[in-house]
Amino acid sequence: MGGQYKITGDKYPRMRRPRRRGRLVVLVAVSVAVLGVGGWGTVQLIDVFTGGGEQPAAAGPKPDCASGVSPAPSTAADPVRPAAITVNVFNATPRGGLAKSTADELKKRGFKIGDVGNAAKKFDKKIKGTGLLLGPASALDTSLPVLATQLTGAERRTDPGRKGGAVDLVIGTGFTHLTTKADADKALAALTKPSPAPAASKKGCAAP
Known part of the structure; x- marks a missing residue:
């Protein structure tokens, strides 16, 4: 070529494609960031649905964080109901009519x-006391405690040789009346409640 566009010298510019290395580095960095955020989000979702990887606590009664005791699971059989107890009522005082009036009241409260x-x-x-509750040996932890809720302060005795399941209420000279129905019902309800047992720890309670 000649004229004003004449090329002089012995070096010629090389025609190369523009470098893309900088763009590639940026793309790699962005990809790594996106993958990292996505992986962290996945871990968070897994923690949410699995409870953070903790094993579920064993089923059982929850501890009372205020008192530090856990209710003991009830393993005892249900107490005998009054309707299943036959009571013989005997008057050991000089006052007449006590046996019948007492028996009538016990019948109203569900006893046979x-x-x-x-x-x-x-x-x-x-x-000498309010009365004597007498029954077979099998009644010691069954019928007698239930009947005792009806007469505060009554003595309990068992007769090992006694047959049958009936129990006796022998009215003593210190007797005035049966325990009020409201108080007797509370005492009867208490027989069905298990006693709390000390907890080994307060695990599961929130920190104060």
């Missing part, structure tokens, strides 16, 4: 009534 009358000679005028 057996024999009603004066006490045997070995008990007559010899029971």
